[in-house]
Amino acid sequence: MRTGSLAALGVVLLAALAVGSVAVAPGDVLGAILRGLQGQVEQASDVIVWQVRAPRVLLAAVTGAALALAGSAYQAVFRNPLADPYLLGAASGAGFGAAVTIVYGASVTWLATLGVPTVAFVTALVTVSLAVLMARVGGTLPTVSLILAGVVLGSSLSAGTSFVMLADQERTAGVLAWLLGSFAFANWRDVLVLVTILVLAIPAGLAARRAFDLMLVGEASAKQLGLPVERFKWLVVVIATLLTAAAVSVAGVIGFVGLVVPHAVRLAVGPEHRELIPLSILWGAAFLVLADLAARTVLAPAELPVGVVTSLVGGPFFLILLRRSRMRA
C-alpha cells in the first residue's frame, strides 16, 4: 500500500507539472526535471516546469502532507474524530495576523516589511501557545481544557478578523482570498520552509506509531502500558503546531485536508498508525496537488481558491467513501 501510494503520488506530481495553460508532454516534463537537476534550464518547457509549476506543485504537496500529518496526530492524541490541525486556533490566529497585515500594511510599514506569511506564522504560534498556557495545569495538558481554550480563542480571533475586514472594505476581497487558501504565489522559499519542518516531523511521526496507537486506549491505560502520556502530548502539540502554522502562513486556510484525509486512510487500511501515518502523508500530498490542479484549470484563466475546491469536491467524495464502508460492514 505504501509503495503503491508513493508511486501514485509520483504520477500525480508529474501530471500536475504537465498540465496548465501551456501543456507540456510527460516526456518533456521528465526531460526538464533531469536537465534541471544538472543545472540546465534552457528550453521554454524547462522554464515552465521549474520556475512556474514546480514551486507551486511542490508547495501544494508539502502543505497537504503537513496538514494530513498534523490532523492524524491530533485525532489520535485527542481521541477525537473531529480534530483537525486547526483545532487549537492556529488557523484563526494566522487568519487574524494575515488580515491585519493586508488591511493595515499600507499604513504601517513594519507590517508590510514582515509580510503576510511571517506575521501569519507568528500569530498562529502565539494563539496556540496562549491556548496551551490557559489549559496547562502544572506540567500536564488536560485534553478537554486544551480543546476548549483553542476553540474559544479561535472564535474570538475569527471575530477579530471579521472586524478588521469590515473596517476597510476595499481590502476585504484580498483578506477573503487569503483565508480561502491559494498556491498562486508559491515560491521556492516557502517550499523550503515547509520541507525543513517536515524533515523533522515526518521521521518523528513515523517513529511514534506505537505511541499513537497507545493513545487510543485512553490516557490512563496508555500510561500503564508504558507511555509517558504528558510528555508525548507536549511533543505532538509543538510539532503539529509548527507544521500547521507553516502550512497556513504560506498557503492560507485550506480546510478539509487535515480532517478528512486521515479518515479516508483509516477507512481504507484500518486504525493502526504503522500504516495510517505514512499513508496520510502521501495521500494528503496527492490530494492537495490534485485540488490545486483543479483550482487552476477548471475555470482557466481564472483561478478558484484551493480551499473551496478541497471542501466542494472532497466532501461528497468522502461521504460516498463513508457510506460504502458502512454498507460493507
Next chain:
Amino acid sequence: MSLQLDRVHYRYEGATQDVVQDVSFMVEPATWVGLIGPNGAGKSTLLALASGVLKPSRGSVTLNGKSVHRYGRRALARHVAVVPQRSDLPDAFTARALVAMGRAPHLGFFASERPEDERIIEAAMRRTDAWRFRGETMGALSGGERQRVVLARALAQQPTWLLLDEPTAHLDLRYQADLLGYARRLAHEDGLGVLAVLHDLNHAARCDRLILVDEGRIVAEGAPADVLRAPLLSHVYRTRVDVQEGERPLVLPRVP
C-alpha cells in the same frame, strides 16, 4: 521483592476528605491478594495508586524498595500490568494488534516487533484462550472475549505484578470462572503477584489473602476464613449477611 503501600493517603483535587487514609499493605510474588469493600470504599483508587497512575498525597508506593514514581513509565510497565475495570478498546483494532500493545514497554521508540515479541504475544493469547479469535476486530467480540484480550495484553508486558480491577464484572458464569482460574494460576504457577479488586465475595474467597477496606481505611486483612465473617461483613456492608464458614467461606446477603 514486593509492591508496597506505606501509610498512603489520597485526596482528589478539590475534595475535602481523603478517599484513602493511612493505608499500608504489601503484595508479594506468587500470591493472589483480593481487595474487597463496599462501593466507594476506595478500592479502585488504591489500584490506581499501586500502578503509579495516581500519586499519593502522603505516604509512599514502592516497588522493590524504590518509589514507583522514580521509575520511568516504560520501566514501570515492565514490572506492573493493569487490567482496568472499563477500558476504551478501539473497535477496529484486531485482538492481536491490541495484545501487541503490551510489548510497547519492551520495544525501543523506532523498533519493530521482533520474532521474540511475536512468540510472547502468541503465548499470552494462548494463555487466556484468546488466540483462536486473534484476527477478529475488538468490536466483533463479546464482553468475555474482550476481557481475555485485555488480560493477554497485560501478560504480554511480562510483568511481575498484575493488578485487576473487577475482572469478573459483567461476565457470565463460565467467563467468571475462567478469569478467576487465570488469576490463580498466574499467581501460583507463574509466580506473579496478583492484586484484584473483587465485588463478589465468593470470588474473593478463592484468594490467598484478602484486604477489606471501608471509607478509605483497611478494616481487616488476612486469610479469607478470617476476613469473611458475618458480623464484620454485616457491619462494613451495612446489610445483614450470612456466612457458611470453612476454608472457602460462602457469603450470602440476607434479602430484607
